[in-house]
Amino acid sequence: MRQSKFFMPTLKEAPSDAVAKSHQLMLRGGYIRQVTAGVYAYLPLGYRVLRKAENIIEEEMNNINVPEMIMPHLLPATLWQESGRYKKYGAEMFKLQDRHGRESLLGPTHEETFTEIVAKNLKSYKQMPLALYQIQTKFRDENRPRFGLLRGREFVMLDGYSFAATREQLDEQFDDQKGAYLKIFNRAGVTVHPVIADSGTMGGKNSTEFQAPAAIGEDTIATNEKGTYAANLEMAKSIDTFKQEPEDAKELTKVATPGMDTIDKLAEFLKVPATRIVKSILYIADDQKVLVLIRGDKEINEVKLGHVLDADEVRTANADELVEITGSEKGGVGPIGADWADKIVADETVKDLYNVVVGANETDYQYQNANLNRDFKVDEFADIRTANEGEPDPVDHLPLKFTTSIEVGHIFKLGTYYTKTMGADFLDNNGKAKPVIMGSYGIGVTRMLSAAVEQHLTKNGIAWPKEIAPFAIHLIQMKMKDETQTELAEKLEKELSTKYDVLYDDRNERPGVKFNDADLVGAPLRITIGRKAKDGIVEVKRPTDEKATEISISDLDAMITKELG
């Protein structure tokens, strides 16, 4: 490809609102251009990378016998009303009306569509297990699109769906997909950890996320050094190492603690450790008042709490509700005499405590020497705490390490939620009607490209992993008027193009411009044809090399084969 013909508008500086490095580089390198908030055009350089990633996906899906298809982007609301999800997603769903006033939407994901078009056509167990996938543009009206392709409002997703007659078949399909995903990320040069993840509103208990470590990531994962435990912090479990020596129950006493509205202040004021304080937070779960207790040195994990409460909406009571319901402001709420609570849920760490401090349900008053069962009850104990870095993991009891990461994939064992609500039954081998069992699987393809850049930054640009690099070889000629250089450059372009994607920088630009642009293209191998062409010498450089090295033409092929395969 001649660079003089390759539309690649580079920028010296990225716009100030681009904060993520991958966003800055994709703008500066002319990979993408924003059309409107969170919506991008993929220019030739960006599109080449996108197509390479999609090709890897197509090969790996082929390898597990999962055929590709594509669903419409424009969907009827009726489909989502049938599954009961139309009203569940608010502003994030792109809704529109067609000319006949029919409610429609731009697909944010396609569980309903695959249930309608595929699951409803599977009448016999003999037709399963079956899986299909698409690489398709999704629309989600993110409130704050940011970081370029990391969080856009229109993005490319690989989404696949599996259909099974039995749980065992689903388990197998899930493992096949997980294996294929690990190969896809590996070939795309994106380091990922498969982690235990929250299934959110998708039903089913556990799902697996593929998390790519990167400083810009919005997620945190907890892993141990042996790699035998990895979970999204929303779900991570840790062993509580604190043990309080048993004590005789002392007399319950009420104490004034004016202005002590944080655990640290309270601990200081009463001269007790935070582990002798039990925090009480009032939650409104759907319409239930749930008092949640946790030891003073721990934090409530609201995703875990949500699983325990099994409610659609879980939120903390606001200041007014707090006073109205409990009679106390924040910090003074407690479990003693809390008859207003529909339920009292406590983290497991509250169980083996003696003579603790709890709110007296009166602003600025606490009880000391409160004891479980004598002074207050707990309806349910559960792990609702956020794990802390350094605490032992639940598998090998090794210290948990936290890593900031980007969610680039998420796979779910959906079960029968969609097929039950939308009526996709099949006849099993006993002729009994049963709902098809589904799985759904996804990779954020455009997000994955940004993750690849975040993981392969160089001082002045990108070091693309070779399988998704926009070009494998970047030929740079120093002086376009030099006949010898042109002759060699054109010879190399012709020969190398038979085996590799070659970008030949034939522009009349100064060397500095050419090299700066080459840093942004980030091809695994840069070959410079300059003064020494007449001696049969060129320079080669990888994006991660500090500087170029000279090599004679006769050694070039062997070096390229070693470098690029």
Ligand SMILES: O=C(C[C@@H]1CCCCN1)Cn1cnc2cc(Cl)c(F)cc2c1=O
């Ligand atoms: O998309 C998934 C689950 C899996 C992920 C892998 C590929 C198949 N889908 C979860 N999710 C996320 N955001 C959404 C936003 C809107 Cl507006 C919506 F209507 C639905 C969803 C939604 O269902």
Ligand SMILES: [Mg+2]
């Ligand atoms: Mg997810």
